[in-house]
Amino acid sequence: MAGFANKYKRLKKSTRTNISAYGLVIILFVVALTMQSTGAISNSLSGQLVPICTYIVMALSLNLTVGFLGELSLGHAGFMSVGAFSGVIAAVSLQSSMGSGPLLLLVAMIIGGLFAGIAGLIIGIPVLRLRGDYLAIVTLAFGEIIKNIMNCLYVGVDMGGLHFSLKSVNDLGMENGKIIINGPQGAVGIPKLATLTAGFILILFALFIVLNLINSKTGRAVTAIRDNRIAAESVGIGVTKYKLTTFIISAVLAGMAGALYAMNFSTVAAKKFDFNTSILILVFVVLGGMGNIVGSIVATTILYMLPEILREFADYRMLLYAIVLIIVMIATNSEKAIQFRDSVMAKLSSKKRKSQNDSETKEAVNNE
Amino acid sequence: GSSSESSGSGDGGNGSSSALKIGGIGPVTGAAAIYGQAVKNGAQIAVDEINEKGDLQFELKFEDDENDAEKSVNAYNKLKDWGMQVSLGSVTTQPCIAVSTEINNDHIFALTPSASSTDVLGGQPDADGNVSIARKECMFQMCFTDPNQGVASATYIKEKNLGSKIAVIYNNSDAYSTGIYQKFKAKAKELGLDIVCAKTFTDDSANDFTSQLNEAKDAGADLLFLPIYYTPASMILAQANKMKYEPKIFSVDGMDGILTLDNFDKSLAEDVMLLTPFTADATDDLTQNFVKTYKEKYEDTPNQFAADAYDCVYAIYEAAKKASVTADMSASDICDKLIAEFTSSDFTFSGLTGNNVSWSDTGEVSKEPKGMVIKNGVYVGM
Amino acid sequence: MNMTLVSNLINGISLGSVYAIIALGYTMVYGIAKMLNFAHGDVIMVGAYMCFCSMTYLSLPPIVSILIAMVVCTLLGVIVEVLAYRPLRKASSLAVLITAIGVSYLLQNAALLIWGSAPKTFSSVVPFGSVSLFNGDLIITGESIVTVAACVVIMICLTVFTKKSRMGKAMRAVSEDKDAAQLMGINVNKTIAITFAIGSALAAIAGVLLCSAYPALTPTTGSMPGIKAFTAAVFGGIGSIPGAMIGGVLLGVIEIFSKSYISSELADAIVFGVLIVVLLVKPTGLLGKKITEKV
Amino acid sequence: MSKMVPLPSKSIVPERDVNKPPILETNHLGIDFGGLTAVDDLTLAVGRTEIAGLIGPNGAGKTTVFNLLTNVYQPTRGDIMLDGVSTSKKSTAQVNKMGIARTFQNIRLFGHMSVLDNVKVGLHNLTKENLAVCLTHLFGYRKTEKQANEQALEYLDFFGMADMANFPAGSLPYGAQRRLEIARALATKPSIILLDEPAAGMNPSETAELMNNIRRIRDNFQIAVMLIEHDMNLVMNICEGICVLDHGKVIAKGTPDEIKSNPTVIEAYLGKKNDKKVEAKEGETNAES
């Protein structure tokens, strides 16, 4: 065991991140799956599994934009929205020809990712020209615009194919068709295709993409741009190209997560993907640690379950949630807390050393 | 508001306790908290009263969903863990659509007090005959469906000849409001009513209505139809008043509660007409008792959400007794029995929101909307 | 002349002025403390509730109620600053942002527990009614007049304050370089606390005026105006006081006009769309200073 | 066109081809910031393997010239030719691909990345990894990464920094950071490298090492070097041609000896005392930092 731990320590940092990220996800999945199949899981927890998967993918996706690209995005739920609705349209309209199975889900997720990617491209081109908080506000604006447009979107399908309208159901001009998206009422009657396994595979896919990306030439370029844009330009890195690439990849992942999300509930409405949802995902990312993949996964899981755990406190639970959030932020980020943590860590490690080799430590102390 | 919520044994099994477990879901925090809290309180009063009677015992657990479909499903799962046998669905429409699917899959009987969209029940075609969702047999509604109210409103206006030029302001980001409006529009066309202007707002812009009002005024509308909840409606009334624009105002059950608004200038609501199944000012004993208890317990005046919830619990109680449901039955068995009872032709129910109320097997309620007009700060029948 | 047009314009300016007052608070805090204080909108809500309570429950006159609201909000702002934001002075701006969101949730949920979810109808603090012009074709509400006037006065006061006063100068210095400001003898913590105090007092005024014009008061009253005002602040160039004013007013006018003449469904999309276009043409907002980064 | 160093120059590199056109030429280059003319009418040329110096008082416009050469700023007037090709309308990144690399007056490293990765970022345009390779880590990813690592290590080795490869760049001592910045610039395979005050903040022994390194860069990579420096010891010792700027204008051009004795330069830049010192203690330090 100790030997293994040592070997693990000697690995390259990126390899270590990879192992712990994939390992964590696989272990969580196996545990959840066994619990689910043996029935040793509460309905409450079981019902949260797929949403947790989608939010983990959302957090990974946002971490790519915020943690790695270093650009604050306050409208990430917008991509989730695009993915969710395009996925729903695909699933509902293809349901009759493909049957509702994993393949339909896959197609829905791919189409969701594709359209979110297109949205990412359209939004990224103007947005990424801006800097800092201005960029943040424009992503917020785009998030609101997407929500607003989705709120006015009417889609239906009948024998003649898909019908779209931005006005009302009546303008769809359908005959005996099926309404897929009904403006502010959103989509109803979505086939429930999402499963824990699908969520797990999507997380693995997102991890694969994100981890590979950051440990590659593109990843280095992106990190370089974040650390020092001017220097990155001076060594021949086209800033826009790499920012846009990353942004689009992030959007695609968010779109796929959105499609999975929609397929887990029989209904989904544009309102869901608002500023608050964007912020929620941002909270996952920031609490997990910017650029920290494992952190994102852990923080998402814990923070998603927190309000459910706090249900016992009835009316006070959201108040408690807010207080926990503030305290955790201060405890993990304030100067004093960090100093305190460092000193505790120092003491712990020195104790460890002491137990290992008492006399040596003493000498060292004397020397100091 | 506080609740005297008894904690469940949580062993997930059915019938281990002597009380029938009723689960409710709704927003008790967040922007829509008012509706969830009203339902929670109304249902709790009914449960307390029924338990006093000493025969069939109820236990109510109410979970928060922040008016969010996802959280509503989470809350539903939590209630399942608790051992819920009968459900009150979910208070608001969107979450209830999501929850009703789960409920139907799990075969648990549900009677929602307030989620009024037809999609909650499923199986109902819209104006063009398009069906978006199949019938969920376990789902029943206590409130009018949205189309129902739209049609009723148009008919009422036509019959009583309330206005010749109609303007509508509705909440485009709200399923309830949009649902009523769409049906209203279709029916109005059929009846030859003239809608001169239809303007929308969203939850995010529910502050300033001057531009909508200006437009209605310019279009010469003499009747303003407001298929919306009373909070934005109160602002519309205030702003119209400031603009010195005084059309007749006709509204739906969402308007109920406007008179109970804290500090509201009741003169603004003078002559407002509305369709509502319940008024807190009604003089019958049932209503007066309910209002009194509610005020004592929650220091607030109940609105129709509370009344519908109260009725829901009583309807379930009566049906359960008739169908000889006992607390030790499984949720699925109870569901079968209650569906049979609710859809049987000889089951009717009288409560706060209507007399001789019955249900069809589509899950819709059939009760008479009451046309009310506000005179001197109180409701008067029209 | 088309009176509806004029009336819409006036309503837009009036709504915009409320945004502007909120935006001024945002801009102050952002400009000096360099943080997006997403809890600002909720301070507005608290201010409105305080004013409501002292008017309805204590039957105090409006002026006194406004003052009480301002005092409470000022205290609240400073307390939040000291307890939640000050420990994070050296942390990343995102950590502060998330904390601010936590504070926002906290205030909303605390208000929900204290005042309940049912809306309160706010009685206007404006003592006079509407002014009717052109035989009643054009009506200007008292609230509009007071809001616009208050907005202009506040903007002028703030501009003079930051440009001329000693504290104002200290604020500018702190906003640029906290360490250097300290070396000039400026107490950074005190300066930031005062900034929060001013911003929060403004929020109280904004809350009172907002609810006077749009009288339904709930625990979430401040959220959307908060976001809109934040947009307005960016629109005008965040950190710039006249910018916040112009941004707010323009935003209000665009909102009302797109509701009236384009589409009320898409009004918000249009507002945000205009913001994006403006930022693309002028990346730091209408009056924002260009950030000069010397290479 | 006037050459910065009159041809044939007193080149210390015998094989330099004086007949080839210069690598870098500027033509009446100028830029205004609002009312301020930061650089005006700058016309100069740098030979293929020349070490050229750009000196002048603070605020003379030296850094601005570098910013113009790398298209960080777009010139108000004039144009720049790199190896006979105009660089106008190009982005900084494109100019780098054309062959101009630089360092910065205030160090701009990628502080959170490792030393090795900093150089690998420099190798960016020479590493053949398309997006598909990046996302999948297939299609020869290992091979290209290995190559990149080896190349990067070579550059580090050149500056004796190979043993620091895995440290975060931000944690390096100051002198090493300066060297790393140069290594990163070199990794882009430029035909001319621009160094903005490379000796700033260095002590005399570090400076001596730097001088040596600059010569090695030129000899080894056969490229031109243009540097800005206030350390006259360094400038006078290694530059073959020097251009003196003041108020954005060229006030003198020539060999170190010519510059040292130019009264205008002494007046504007070197100062009387300093000048004496430079003469007196030639070869010794007169280090500025």
Added chain:
Amino acid sequence: MLKVDNINVYYGQIHALKDISLEVHPDEIVALIGANGAGKTTTLHTISGLLRTKTGSITLMGEDITHIKADKLVSKGLAHVPEGRHVFLQMTVQENLEMGAYTNSAYTKDGILDVFNRFPRLKHRRNQIAGTLSGGEQQMLAMGRALMSQPKLLMLDEPSMGLAPILVQQIFDIITELHKSGTTVLLVEQNAEMALQIADRAYVLESGRIKLSGTGKELASSDEIKKAYLGG
């Protein structure tokens, strides 16, 4: 005037200053020299209250200032020109100088005149945004700004960094002049040669410890110093 007694300063785990003690007497120029990362800047930051010391004490003109924060020290006569200048980049030259007189507003007008006399270059750029000044101009501005509080003890952190030879000379001339007009100076420099020339006394810092101290002349002629810092 200033007495630093056995201070130990940490950055998290890093022990940056180890038992540093030094003294500055009235009307002295004391130089603090040492290689990069020796801890010179840290020492100045600790004295001026921007950093805390774990142990030891700092006394300024007889008053214990160990726990006094930076902003209170300005009015006690301490001015610190930080490394990297830290001028207010978005303010004009004039505004920067006005900020310098924050605790000393009565002196603003005269002070600005005085600074412009010393640094005529700044006068021409008085309305330019400081962020666009060249390095040397910014250094002058930072010094000028510090002088606006009419300090008794002026601490300078590498004032000659990045300056043209002629300006380095000027800066050192100004320091000597300031000293003559009664300001005590604590000077941190990498440019050991120049610093030792004008310093009455000097301390040599190495890896967070005081390694040597003595008069400027002594140190300038010490072999050890010559080797390490003077390129000899």
